[in-house]
Amino acid sequence: DIQMTQSPSSLSASVRDRVTITCRASQSISNYLNWYQQKPGKAPKLLIYAASSLQSGVPSRFSGSGSGTDFTLTISSLQPEDFATYYCQQSYSLPRTFGQGTKVEI
Amino acid sequence: QVRLLGSGPGLVKPSQTLSLTCTVSGDSISSVGYYWTWIRQHPGKGLEWVGYISYSGSTYYNPSLESRLSILIDMSKNQFSLKLSSVTAADTAVYFCARDLSNSGGIYFDSWGQGTLVTVSS
Numbered sequence: 001d002i003q004m005t006q007s008p009s010s011l012s013a014s015v016r017d018r019v020t021i022t023c024r025a026s027q028s029i030s031n032y033l034n035w036y037q038q039k040p041g042k043a044p045k046l047l048i049y050a051a052s053s054l055q056s057g058v059p060s061r062f063s064g065s066g067s068g069t070d071f072t073l074t075i076s077s078l079q080p081e082d083f084a085t086y087y088c089q090q091s092y093s094l095p096r097t098f099g100q101g102t103k104v105e106i
Numbered sequence: 107q108v109r110l111l112g113s114g115p116g117l118v119k120p121s122q123t124l125s126l127t128c129t130v131s132g133d134s135i136s137s138v139g140y141y142w143t144w145i146r147q148h149p150g151k152g153l154e155w156v157g158y159i160s161y162s163g164s165t166y167y168n169p170s171l172e173s174r175l176s177i178l179i180d181m182s183k184n185q186f187s188l189k190l191s192s193v194t195a196a197d198t199a200v201y202f203c204a205r206d207l208s209n210s211g212g213i214y215f216d217s218w219g220q221g222t223l224v225t226v227s228s
Contacts, residue, residue, distance in 0.1 A: 001169075034214040043202055043218035044153065050212035087153055091213035095168045096143075096155040096206070 002026050002090050006099035013104060019075040021102045023088035028068045032092035035064055035073045038101075039084045047086075048073065078104070108132040110219035112203045118226050124190040128203030128219055135184045136161050141206035142186040143215065144177065146199040154199075158206055159186055193226045200224075 003026040013019050023033065031051040036044035046055045048064035051071055061076045075082055083106060088099040114126035128142070135142060144156040157167035159177040167175045176189040190197060203219040 032213060034212070036215070043204075043221050044215070045218075046214055046216050049214040049216075053211060055216070089153075089215070091206075094166050095157075098153040098155070100152045 001095055002029060002093060002097050004088055004090055004097050004099040006086075006088055006102050008102060009100065010103040010105060012106065013078050014106070015078055015080060017078045019078050019082075019104060021073045021086055021088075021104075023066075023071045023073070023099050025069045025071075025090055025092075029090045029092035031067045032090055033064075033066065033071045034089045034091060035062075036087045036089065037082075037084045038087065044087060075104075108205060108217045110203050110205065110217055112201065112219040112222045114201075114222055114224070116223055116225060118193055118197075118224060119228050120194055120226055121192055124193050124197060124224055124226070125187065126201055126203075126222055126224070127185055127187045130184045130186070130205075135179060135186065136181050139208045141208065142177075142179065143204045143206045144188045145202045145204055145215075147202070147221075148199045156188065156201075195226050198224065198226045 005024045007022050033051045035048040038044040047058050047062050052064045063074045065072050085101045085103045087101050109131045111129045118124045140161045141158040143158040146154050159165045159179045174191045179186045200221040200223050202221045204215040205217040207216045
């Protein structure tokens with residue numbers, strides 16, 4: 001199985017801060033990397049697919065980059081509704097695997 | 107717009123079989139390129155991929171659950187289901203159904219059900 005490691009596990013930030021979350025795969029996954037946002041009691045929501053493609057309806061302050069083994073999710077200007085947990089996920093091979101999550105807190 | 111709605115018992119006794127159903131609306135479950143997936147989340151923990159059934163009926167299960175797991179599809183009802191046998195407290199989790207979309211742009215979970223909390227307890 002491909003292991004996905006996110007860092008940090010949690011971070012504290014303020015509104016309008018620039019936030020960066022990293023995700024590392026245990027082997028090359030090309031650009032088969034997706035990012036999700038999850039709020040308490042809710043299902044995850046797709047933000048970014050194929051490492052850098054913005055899902056329809058997702059604000060442009062979210063962006064993704066990377067390929068191979070190292071990836072980044074950036075929130076350019078944190079908004080109050082962005083406080084949540086973020087997960088990366090590889091779709092290069094089965095079984096699909098997720099990172100452990102990054103909780104973005106005030 | 108596709109919608110997924112999970113349903114099933116919220117309480118299952120140890121050693122019994124956990125059964126959940128996901129009803130898909132707004133699209134055909136037999137459309138090419140869709141992989142109908144179950145994902146679970148233990149309380150306060152991260153996401154664990156459980157397995158999928160494809161639009162053609164082929165399945166792939168997480169090796170850690172494979173011996174206890176079945177995922178089935180009912181095209182007449184536009185539903186897919188999960189059956190996990192011999193459950194223990196370690197199977198207590200929120201179970202999400204999701205659509206894994208495979209196209210030229212990538213492979214990703216673009217639609218999710220609301221999640222069903224299943225507690226294993228006597």
